[in-house]
Structure formats: structure tokens, C-alpha cells
Amino acid sequence: MILQIPLMLLLALAQPPTPLIWAADEEGGAPYVYRDNKLGQVGFELDIINALAEELKRPIEFKQYAFDSLIPGLLKGDFDFAMNGLEINQERLEKIRFSKPYYIYRQQLVTRADEKRFNTLLGCKNTLGAIVGTMDGTQAERLLNQAKIPIRTYSSSTEAYSDLISAGRIDAVFLDLPMAISYALPNKRLQFAGKPTARGFYAIGFHPKNETLAKEVDAAIDALKTNGKLRSILVKWNLWDECQEELSQGFLFEEEGRPNSITHSILEENQAWTINRYLPLLLEGTLVTIQLTLCSFALALVLGLPLSLARLYGTPWLKSLALLYVEFFRGIPVLLLLFFLYFGLPAIAESSGLNISLALSPFIAATLGLGLNYAAYEAETFRAAIQSVPQGQWEAAASLGMGKTLTFRRIIFPQAMRIALPTTTNDLVALFKDTSIASVVALVELNKQYQILAKSSLKFVELGLITALLYLALSVPLGRLARVLEKKLAPERR
Amino acid sequence: MNIKAREICKTFGKRPILDGLTLEVQSGETVVIIGPSGSGKSTFLRCLNGLQSIDSGTIQVGDHKLEASNEKRFSPFSSEIRKVQGMIFQDFNLFPHMSVLGNVTEAPARVLKHNQAEARNLGLELLKKVGLESHANHYPSQLSGGQKQRVAIARALAMKPKVLLCDEVTSSLDPELKHEVLDVLEKLKNEGMTLLMVTHEIGFAKKAADKVVFLAEGKVVEEGPPQQILESPENSRIRTFISKLMS
Numbered sequence: 001m002i003l004q005i006p007l008m009l010l011l012a013l014a015q016p017p018t019p020l021i022w023a024a025d026e027e028g029g030a031p032y033v034y035r036d037n038k039l040g041q042v043g044f045e046l047d048i049i050n051a052l053a054e055e056l057k058r059p060i061e062f063k064q065y066a067f068d069s070l071i072p073g074l075l076k077g078d079f080d081f082a083m084n085g086l087e088i089n090q091e092r093l094e095k096i097r098f099s100k101p102y103y104i105y106r107q108q109l110v111t112r113a114d115e116k117r118f119n120t121l122l123g124c125k126n127t128l129g130a131i132v133g134t135m136d137g138t139q140a141e142r143l144l145n146q147a148k149i150p151i152r153t154y155s156s157s158t159e160a161y162s163d164l165i166s167a168g169r170i171d172a173v174f175l176d177l178p179m180a181i182s183y184a185l186p187n188k189r190l191q192f193a194g195k196p197t198a199r200g201f202y203a204i205g206f207h208p209k210n211e212t213l214a215k216e217v218d219a220a221i222d223a224l225k226t227n228g229k230l231r232s233i234l235v236k237w238n239l240w241d242e243c244q245e246e247l248s249q250g251f252l253f254e255e256e257g258r259p260n261s262i263t264h265s266i267l268e269e270n271q272a273w274t275i276n277r278y279l280p281l282l283l284e285g286t287l288v289t290i291q292l293t294l295c296s297f298a299l300a301l302v303l304g305l306p307l308s309l310a311r312l313y314g315t316p317w318l319k320s321l322a323l324l325y326v327e328f329f330r331g332i333p334v335l336l337l338l339f340f341l342y343f344g345l346p347a348i349a350e351s352s353g354l355n356i357s358l359a360l361s362p363f364i365a366a367t368l369g370l371g372l373n374y375a376a377y378e379a380e381t382f383r384a385a386i387q388s389v390p391q392g393q394w395e396a397a398a399s400l401g402m403g404k405t406l407t408f409r410r411i412i413f414p415q416a417m418r419i420a421l422p423t424t425t426n427d428l429v430a431l432f433k434d435t436s437i438a439s440v441v442a443l444v445e446l447n448k449q450y451q452i453l454a455k456s457s458l459k460f461v462e463l464g465l466i467t468a469l470l471y472l473a474l475s476v477p478l479g480r481l482a483r484v485l486e487k488k489l490a491p492e493r494r
Numbered sequence: 495m496n497i498k499a500r501e502i503c504k505t506f507g508k509r510p511i512l513d514g515l516t517l518e519v520q521s522g523e524t525v526v527i528i529g530p531s532g533s534g535k536s537t538f539l540r541c542l543n544g545l546q547s548i549d550s551g552t553i554q555v556g557d558h559k560l561e562a563s564n565e566k567r568f569s570p571f572s573s574e575i576r577k578v579q580g581m582i583f584q585d586f587n588l589f590p591h592m593s594v595l596g597n598v599t600e601a602p603a604r605v606l607k608h609n610q611a612e613a614r615n616l617g618l619e620l621l622k623k624v625g626l627e628s629h630a631n632h633y634p635s636q637l638s639g640g641q642k643q644r645v646a647i648a649r650a651l652a653m654k655p656k657v658l659l660c661d662e663v664t665s666s667l668d669p670e671l672k673h674e675v676l677d678v679l680e681k682l683k684n685e686g687m688t689l690l691m692v693t694h695e696i697g698f699a700k701k702a703a704d705k706v707v708f709l710a711e712g713k714v715v716e717e718g719p720p721q722q723i724l725e726s727p728e729n730s731r732i733r734t735f736i737s738k739l740m741s
Contacts, residue, residue, distance in 0.1 A: 395545055395570070396587035396646075399580065400601035400653055404571040410604065414591050 017058045022049055023065035023073060024084035029157040030182035031237050032085050044237035045083055048102055051229050055220035068137035074205055082205040085176060087139040097214050099204035100221045104243045106196035107140050108180035111172045119193040124172055125149045133160035133170040140174050143198055152442050165189050166346045169359050178239055278453050285449030286470050292366055292435045292445060297428055299371025304378025311383050329376035334437050338369040342441040366438035374431050385420035418489050425482030429475050446470060495556040495578055495656035495688055496521045502551035504537060511537045513712035524689040526699040529709035530735060535692040539659045543581045544573025555579060580650030584662040586642040588634040595630040598649045620648040624678050640671030647678055660691040696739055700724055708732045
């Protein structure tokens with residue numbers, strides 16, 4: 001035994017132990033693990049990780065992973081453990097192994113500083129039209145859903161709080177206390193509404209088969225609690241409160257002492273994942289997808305035609321403006337455009353001191369973004385189609401004494417539309433699928449609904465098949481409709 | 495209605511196409527223009543109809559005048575001269591998305607503002623004239639080349655022109671279909687229509703033309719009655735050209 005220690009040390013020196021892979025989502029925001037102003041990685045969890053690495057005598061490497069995919073990723077074996085404000089709840093306990101908790105969280109309702117209508121969740125629920133922002137896949141989201149309060153979900157706390165401040169699309173944010181402490185507390189335009197509620201535990205998640213590692217980490221967490229390092233980290237991040245005293249009181253987490261008294265009421269109804277339960281939700285998402293497709297495509301057509309005309313027949317100025325439009329909107333990713341329209345516009349309105357709100361609703365922002373983008377494509381399609389009508393058609397009409405506008409309207413345009421139809425239909429089907437991008441502006445369309453349902457039920461395959469069928473059920477008839485239309489509109493080819 | 499073209503010049507880039515062309519056509523005359531490829535025959539007809547600008551010279555058709563103009567500012571849609579001139583093209587240029595009757599009634603209905611019934615009656619009457627009244631509801635793609643060209647003639651006639659400009663109207667037709675178009679044109683001639691035709695149909699020229707004009711390098715080389723130009727031309731180039739056409 002005595003001989004073994006120097007031997008191990010020697011081995012350790014010669015060959016550093018393989019690092020553990022830790023997954024978290026930097027995009028989730030402060031104070032867990034995030035990028036500070038200098039773009040360095042910081043966060044109270046990062047500090048805990050460093051302390052754990054020291055305790056375990058093993059390096060720990062960070063892996064970026066979307067928050068709401070942490071548990072599926074863990075089960076898939078993409079990393080060794082997940083630590084990212086992961087709340088212990090019954091549903092997760094059934095799938096993964098949790099470590100001992102390292103923080104006792106509560107939920108904090110935050111409103112704008114001038115909010116007079118309510119200062120509790122109940123008050124908020126009774127305020128007509130009030131919407132509460134929260135994050136995907138969090139305990140806060142579950143609690144709000146359970147309380148049947150209208151919500152809007154974001155993929156980061158920053159998005160939620162900034163939507164509350166500058167855009168005013170939502171009336172409150174209900175999220176974990178640490179987030180409220182980092183964002184809302186220093187912001188004079190926000191206030192804490194009421195006391196923090198709904199206590200729970202943050203713990204590290206492991207694959208259930210990785211008991212060995214889990215035990216090691218449990219021991220390391222115990223050590224951090226005993227030697228006061230955990231406390232000093234929490235104090236440093238302004239997260240230490242009287243609740244945290246309980247962390248070191250062993251009785252909470254004895255061998256079988258899983259915290260089953262925390263969040264059970266939500267769980268019973270979540271057990272039954274039958275088709276009856278999620279099909280209506282997917283259909284709801286489908287409806288949003290259809291509406292978004294139709295509205296944004298209508299916009300693309302309405303903008304695309306004048307653009308193509310400007311490019312073909314406009315004055316030199318108009319021509320270059322139209323070309324600029326086409327190059328610009330064709331050249332930037334739709335995703336960027338949507339982000340700008342949704343989060344950027346309100347910020348611009350605010351910083352420029354304009355007294356108007358540019359806070360677009362998710363649906364309007366998505367319609368605009370997709371519509372503006374596809375207008376560029378339609379403009380080019382129309383231009384090519386108009387140009388491909390033979391010159392002889394112009395001359396024949398001119399020789400009959402028809403004017404330029406009349407010729408265009410009666411002779412050229414109808415033929416051009418027939419030429420453009422196959423391409424336009426193709427674009428429509430492409431747009432139909434591109435609507436899935438709208439999920440970044442908090443619009444729950446079909447694809448987003450699938451993600452939400454699949455991530456919480458882990459039924460990726462079953463739900464994926466149903467979702468794919470729903471998409472196909474729409475896109476295939478769309479293609480057929482186009483072919484019928486093509487025939488109908490081309491009587492000369494019968 | 496008579497046509498007077500004086501000293502017409504037209505260049506494409508640096509290449510002269512029409513080089514001081516002068517030609518007169520009397521009202522009711524049928525004039526056939528012949529000449530080698532690239533001699534400017536088609537360009538001349540297009541200039542006469544205002545589809546192309548001229549660099550210098552004057553064109554007068556009845557009371558309507560066309561002046562020389564800058565090509566860049568030129569719009570083929572502004573010409574008044576088409577109120578008295580119809581044009582028939584080699585490739586028919588029918589409107590493929592409209593029925594035969596629609597092709598014929600489009601301009602009278604939209605430009606002359608005839609009401610629907612008027613335009614329709616006129617259309618059917620003209621289709622009867624070209625022997626296609628039974629095809630009124632067909633689409634151009636369902637017609638043979640000869641039928642298409644006859645529809646194009648009916649379409650041009652619908653605007654009541656005094657002059658018809660025919661640009662190689664039988665060139666893309668099979669030989670057995672040419673006569674049905676030429677027969678219609680001969681009928682029009684007999685009704686008093688002024689015809690100015692670019693064609694290679696020597697037989698038709700001999701039978702129906704009042705005057706044959708030989709064009710080369712953008713100029714009139716020789717003009718005169720068909721017998722003179724086609725059978726005993728003074729210019730040896732015409733002889734060579736015609737013997738090639740006949741072979």
C-alpha cells in the first residue's frame with residue numbers, strides 16, 4: 001500500500017488522467033457558465049467544476065450543449081456528466097442518476113419596475129393578457145404550465161429579460177433565483193416581485209450506469225461542503241442565502257433520501273405519453289406552420305413582383321436599389337434576419353430614444369423575416385421568367401398598337417407566370433420547411449413543438465415519425481397542387 | 495395608302511444594314527422585296543413599322559411620319575404608324591396563352607375599345623375570311639404552321655390596317671402549307687390591300703406582284719415589274735440570285 005502511492009503518482013505524472021467531459025449551455029446565460037464582457041468563460045458552476053477537478057485530481061473539459069438536450073445527450077453518452085442548473089425532479093430521476101445537490105434554488109418572479117398590476121404569480125394569472133417569460137425545459141416552465149399561466153419560452157435568460165425590458169412583449173419573467181440575481185437585481189428597470197418560491201435542488205446529472213463516477217463526485221461535493229469551498233464560491237457569486245445552510249445538513253440526502261417531496265404533483269400527468277396526448281399539440285404546431293407559410297409567401301410574392309419589375313424596367317436608380325435588396329436579403333441567413341427583427345429592432349427603438357415600440361410579435365417577426373428573404377428569391381424567379389418570354393411576343397403586341405403596360409399585363413405577364421410557376425412552387429415547399437427557423441423567435445410551430453415534446457418525453461423516434469408525416473402530408477399535396485395548377489394555367493399545352 | 499421611304503440609314507454597331515435605301519409603294523400595290531441574306535430586307539420592314547429606330551432618313555406612310563431617332567431613347571411602343579400598318583412575322587408570334595379568337599380580338603378589344611360582342615363578331619368574321627372560323631376556340635399549339643400564319647393575318651387585319659408588312663411569312667412553313675397562306679394574301683391584294691412583302695416565293699411574285707425590288711447591302715439595286723426583274727434583270731447579281739433560288 002505504501003509503495004503503491006508513489007507509483008500512482010509516477011503514473012499520474014507520466015500520463016495525465018483522461019479528462020472528464022462536462023456539458024452545459026453557455027447560451028443559457030449568467031451566472032451558471034457564460035461568457036463575460038471579455039468573452040472569457042466564467043460562472044459559479046465553472047468555479048465549482050474547478051474545485052471538483054482539484055478534489056477529484058482529474059481535469060474536466062467543457063462541452064457546449066443545448067440546455068434542453070442535456071438529458072438526451074447524457075443518455076446517448078456524449079459526455080460524462082451534465083451540470084447546468086439541472087433541477088432534480090421525479091421525471092429526470094427516472095432517467096438519470098443525480099449527484100448530491102450543490103445549490104438549493106428557488107424561483108423568482110421579476111417584473112418591470114413600473115409594474116402596478118400584480119406582484120405575485122397569482123396576481124399575474126388574474127391579469128388579463130399577461131404573459132410570463134421563462135426558459136425551455138426548466139422547472140419554472142413546468143410550474144407555470146401547471147398553474148396554467150400563459151407563457152413564452154426562450155432558450156436563454158438574457159432573451160427573456162431583454163424581451164421584458166426593451167420589447168415589452170411579456171409582462172414578467174419567472175426563472176431561477178440565480179438568473180434573477182445576475183440580471184434583474186442590477187437592472188433598475190426591473191424589480192423582484194414577491195419572495196422567491198418553489199424550492200428545489202441543482203445537482204449534477206450522470207448516466208445511470210456510471211455509478212462509479214457519480215459516487216466519486218458525490219464524495220467530492222461532500223468534501224467541498226465540509227471544507228467551505230462551496231460556500232465561498234456561492235458567496236462570491238452573491239448566491240449564498242439561508243437556504244443553502246441545509247446543503248450541509250446530511251439528513252436531506254441519505255442513501256435513499258432522494259428529494260421526493262419536492263415536485264411530485266406535476267409528475268403524475270406526465271407519465272402517460274400517448275398519441276392522444278401529443279397529437280393535438282403537434283396539430284396546433286402544424287396550424288402555426290401553415291399560417292406562417294401562407295403569410296410569409298404572400299409577402300414574398302407581393303414584394304417580389306415590384307422588385308423584379310424595378311430590376312427590369314426601372315430607372316437606373318431603382319434598378320440598383322432593387323439589386324441591392326436582392327443581393328442583401330439573399331446573402332444573409334434567415335436566422336440572422338429573424339434574430340435582428342425580433343431582438344434587434346426593439347433595442348434600436350429604445351437606444352435611439354424613439355417613442356415607438358418596434359417589438360414585433362413572434363409571428364409577425366417570423367412572417368417579415370421569411371417574407372423579406374423569399375421576396376429576393378421570387379424577384380429573381382419573376383425576372384428570369386419575364387425575360388424568357390420571347391422578344392417576338394413584345395413585337396407582335398407592339399405591331400398591333402398595344403402599349404407597353406398593356407402588353408406587359410395581357411401578353412407577357414401571364415406567360416411569365418406560367419414559366420415561373422414550377423420554380424415558385426419549389427420555393428413555396430422550401431419556405432414551408434424553412435418555417436422551422438421561426439422557433440428562434442419563440443414561435444412554437446410544428447418543428448419546435450416536436451423538439452419540446454421529444455425532449456421532455458425522450459420519444460425522439462415516434463414523435464419524429466409523426467412530425468415528418470405531418471410535414472409530408474402538407475408538402476406532397478402542395479407539389480401536386482402545383483402540377484394541377486400548371487396544367488390548368490396552360491390551356492395551350494393541353 | 496402609299497409608303498415613301500427616303501435615304502434610310504441604319505447601322506447595328508458599326509455594321510451598316512440599311513445604306514440610304516429609298517423606296518416608294520403606291521396605294522393598293524403589291525411589292526415584293528427579294529435579296530440575299532443580310533441585305534437588310536427584314537430590318538427595312540421592321541423600321542417601316544417602327545419596331546426599330548432609323549439613324550437617318552424619313553419614312554412616310556399616308557399622313558404618318560417616322561423620323562430618325564437615337565436608338566437608346568427609342569421605344570417601339572410609341573409609334574403612331576401602326577394605326578395604318580399591320581405586320582406578319584416569320585415565326586407567327588401568336589399569343590400562346592390565348593385562344594385563336596382571343597388572339598384576334600385582343601387588340602380591337604383593348605386598344606380600339608370594342609365591346610365584347612363587337613370584337614367577337616369582328617374576330618369570327620376575320621377567321622372566316624382566312625378559313626379558320628371552326629378553330630376559334632383552339633389554342634395556337636393545336637394548329638399547323640399554315641393555320642398559325644393565317645391566324646396571325648386575321649389578328650393583324652382586326653386593327654383595320656391599310657398596309658400589311660409581311661416578313662418572310664412562308665419561310666418556316668412546309669411547302670404544301672405555303673399556298674394556303676399565299677392564297678389568303680392574294681385575296682387581300684384583290685380587295686385592295688397594300689402589301690409589302692419580303693419573300694423568296696418567286697412564283698407568287700410573278701403571279702401577284704406589281705413590283706419587285708432587289709435589295710443588296712442595304713440599297714435598292716434594281717426595281718421594276720416582276721417580268722423584268724425576275725426574267726431579264728439588268729444586273730448580273732440578280733440573275734445569279736434568282737437562278738440559285740430556282741434550283
